[in-house]
Amino acid sequence: MPRRLTGFTPSGDLHLGNYIGAIAPIVSRQHTEDTVVFISDLHALTLEHDPAEVRRRTLEFATLLLAAGADPGRSLFLVQSHVPEHTELHYLLECATGYGEAQRMIQFKEKAGRQHQVRMSLLTYPILMAADILLYDADEVPVGEDQSQHVELARDIAQRFNSRYGPTFTIPRAVNPPVAARIMDLSSPDAKMSKSASSAAGALRLLDDPDTLRRKVMRAVTDTGSDVTYDPARQPGVSNLLAILAACTGDRPDELAGRFDRYGTLKKAVADAVVDTLAPVRARYLELADDQPHVQALLRTGAERARAHAAAKVRKAKAAIGLLPA
Ligand code: ATP
Ligand code: MG
Incomplete structure (x- = not known):
């Protein structure tokens, strides 16, 4: 092994x-x-x-x-x-x-x-x-x-x-890791999300509270145009949101793209999925930090x-x- x-x-x-x-x-x-x-x-x-x-x-x-x-x-x-x-x-x-x-x-x-x-x-x-x-x-x-x-x-x-x-x-x-497992910075989706290089707005921190996570996702940079397609080279912002949603739900980013016709609804779904994924980790962290x-x-x-x-x-x-x- x-x-x-x-x-x-x-x-x-x-x-x-x-x-x-x-x-x-x-x-x-x-x-x-x-x-x-x-x-x-x-x-x-x-x-x-x-x-x-x-x-x-x-x-x-x-x-x-x-x-x-x-x-x-x-x-x-x-x-x-x-x-x-x-x-x-x-x-x-x-x-x-x-x-x-x-x-x-x-x-x-x-x-x-x-x-x-x-x-x-x-x-x-x-x-x-x-x-x-x-x-x-x-x-x-x-x-x-x-x-x-x-x-x-x-x-x-x-x-x-x-x-x-x-x-x-x-x-x-x-x-x-595969491309879809590489999460990009929310404010500058050409760069990867990073501990040392991302701004506070660009990174979803594991210890951010749910409201902060939602706010950051809703403010994420999207691309010109309004199509929701998974194309990391041409639409890095939207593709990153799709990759995040896919990673949180276990779906494929290109398949998810077909389910949204507007950026706003996509962002709302991403925010929900990120909160569902990270809130339990944060809650458990707070318990352990007390012990x-x-x-x-x-x-x-x-x-x-x-x-x-x-x-x-x-x-x-x-x-x-x-x-x-x-
Ligand atoms: P730094 O900016 O300090 O290099 P980092 O965010 O790149 O920080 P690392 O400590 O270098 O984090 O990496 C820890 C692990 O997280 C590694 O396995 C790395 O491949 C993975 N990783 C780091 N950033 C990302 C990202 N944006 N998407 C997916 N995996 C990542
Ligand atoms: Mg690194």
Whole structure:
């Protein structure tokens, strides 16, 4: 059974795109597939950050994933920094990665270009991401286009390590979600809905209350013309609304298009479907947020289960690369 791994970096607010593209698939597959879910808090330290904010969001993200139905008894469920093997393997993989390879990462170039002071970790975080993946022998990593290059790097590092030092790591591959599972920004539907880049009006946040969700959907940008057709290239705004409705109801976006003749009725149906989907998650979140000891206990258990796997992998990698067993 292929093992899938998904990480959520606690910067910005989790949104409907994360839910549809990542969280809902995790929850529906966790009973039949092997899943690793983690909050990648170390990755949140690669850009200017507020310590209290990272801590708060780490707990918020973990609680939201639990509220959405992630089951730590089924999947490996952990906070990255609670499992020190991530950073331990990171160093070993740095010793199998070229400086030029890290520098070539497009995300690094883009993000570094926007920064005044570039942290060393911004250059090396794709290698930490490789460690996250290789530590658990993940076969598949569902990512958007922006992260595909990092999964490629993880493949290259794994292949190189295995051929130089002996079989140690499973070779992972990126899996891209289908177009209809990619939710776009409501205000600028040419860009994907994003934690870091979307405006407040452009993203439907998992913790937005129902009135806010409805208001945002009703104000979503639509396209010139008034036809309701599913054509992401030519009608990105309407197609995004159809994709959202389809994801919430389990229908197909092109089939749904035929049921609406006006933007107004489509938006009303989308607003209802989004509220029906997210309101129970928010309600469960508020309950769990009131029971911190329970959430903390789940995180402790999650880290312990993850460490059992991670520690064995690091032992193997250390021995392979030439370190004397303790
Ligand atoms: P950032 O802007 O910080 O990169 P993000 O919104 O892209 O944030 P990530 O933490 O990069 O979120 O991704 C978490 C998971 O959510 C990944 O599996 C990613 O593929 C998925 N995801 C992110 N945005 C969308 C979206 N708009 N539609 C569908 N899936 C998405
Ligand atoms: Mg992203």
